[in-house]
Amino acid sequence: MTSFSLPIDTPRLLLRSFQPDDYDALCVYQPLREVQRYLEIPIRDKADVLTSLNLMRRQVSLQRPGDTLTLAIVRKHDKRLLGQVSLRWADATASQGEIRFALDPRHSGNGYASEAVRAVLDLAFDQFKIHRVSARCDGRNHRSAKLLQKLGMRLEAHYREHALFQGEWDEELHFAILDREWRRSSKVRDLPVNTPRVA
C-alpha cells in the first residue's frame, strides 16, 4: 500500500496518530455505553482506556489485510481531542474496508465526525484503492445513521435481535459505499431518489 502523510488536514480538523497525553481526553468518552459498543475492545474503566490508547498508538498504517489505521480527531484552533476515527483493511482479494468512529458527545452536532469520516473515505479510496467501505452503528443511534447516509453510504443491512450486547437484544445497521459511488458523489449532485429501505 502506498504511503501517505500525517496529519491529514481538513477545514476545521487535524487527523493525527494518538499520543500518550491523549489519555485524559479518552477517559471522558471511551467508557460511555453508547461509545464502547463499536470500539475494538470493551472499555469499562480507566485501565481499559490505557490498553485502548496503547493499541491505537500502534495502528499507524495499513500494510496487510487485518491492519487498522486509527487517527485522533483534533480541532485545529485549540488542538483539542474530539474523538477518533479508524479504517480497517478487511479483505485483500475483494479490497474491503471498514470505518469506525467515536466522538466525545460534548462536541457532537457540529459536523466534526462527518468531516473526519469524509477525509478517511478519501484516504480509503484514493490512497489505499479500497473497493468498498462499510460502517456499522447501533439501530437506535440515529445521529450516526444520518451522518453515514448524508455521506452517500447506502443502508445495506438492518439486523434485528441478532445478538445480545450487555444482556440486551441488539439492533445493528450496516452502511456501505463503493469506490465509484464515492467518486461520483464528489463531482455530480444527483437528484433525490426514493431508494427503497432495506428493512
Next chain:
Amino acid sequence: MTVHPDYPILTERLALRPFSRGDVDAVYAYRSREDVARYLFDPPLSREECAEAVQQRIGQIAFELEGDKIVLAVDLRESGALIGEMSLIWRSAEARQAEIGWIFHPDHHRRGYAREAASALLDLAFDKAGIHRVMARCDAHNIASARLMERLGMRREAYFRQHAVVKGKWDEELIYAILASEWQRQREPALDANLRRFPPLGEAR
C-alpha cells in the same frame, strides 16, 4: 440445550429424514448440476464429493453444541423419491440464533416443496429448539430463493453489494430473517388473513 427431533418429520407431501448411505446417487443428480451450483459456494460436485457430503450428513441430525447442523434429506411421501435437502445451523447459543438453508433438484422446483419443508424446519427451530431468530442468505441473483424467503414471512435484513469475491466474481448477498414472535403471529389464522390483505412490501415489488 440438546435437540433430538423424532424422524421422519412429516408434512402434507414430504418426509424430512436423516441422510443414509444409499442417498449418494440422488444427491449427485442435483449437486452435479451447473444450474444448482451457480448460487452455492461450492462448484458442481463429483460423485466422490457427493459420497463424502452424504457421509458427513448422516451424523448431522441434532443440536448438542453451538455450531451443530441438522441436515435432512427431503423425500416425496408418495413416491419416496429424494428431491432435495434442508439444513438448520445453530449459530449462537447465547443469542439463540440459527440459519436455515435448502437445495432442491430443479425438476421439483415451483411446486411449493421448499416452502413446505422450510415451514416444518422453522417450526422445529422455534418450537423445539427455542431459537429466537432464524436467518437465511442467498445470492442476490437467486430470485426464486429470495422470493421463497419472503413467502415464509422473512424480512430482508441485508443486501450486501460487492462485499466479497466468490469464484472469481463480485459477490452480492441477501440476508433474510424472522423472529420467533413473527413466525408465531403468522401461524395465527386471523392475522394470516390480514397478512394476505396487506402483503409484506417485498411481495408487491
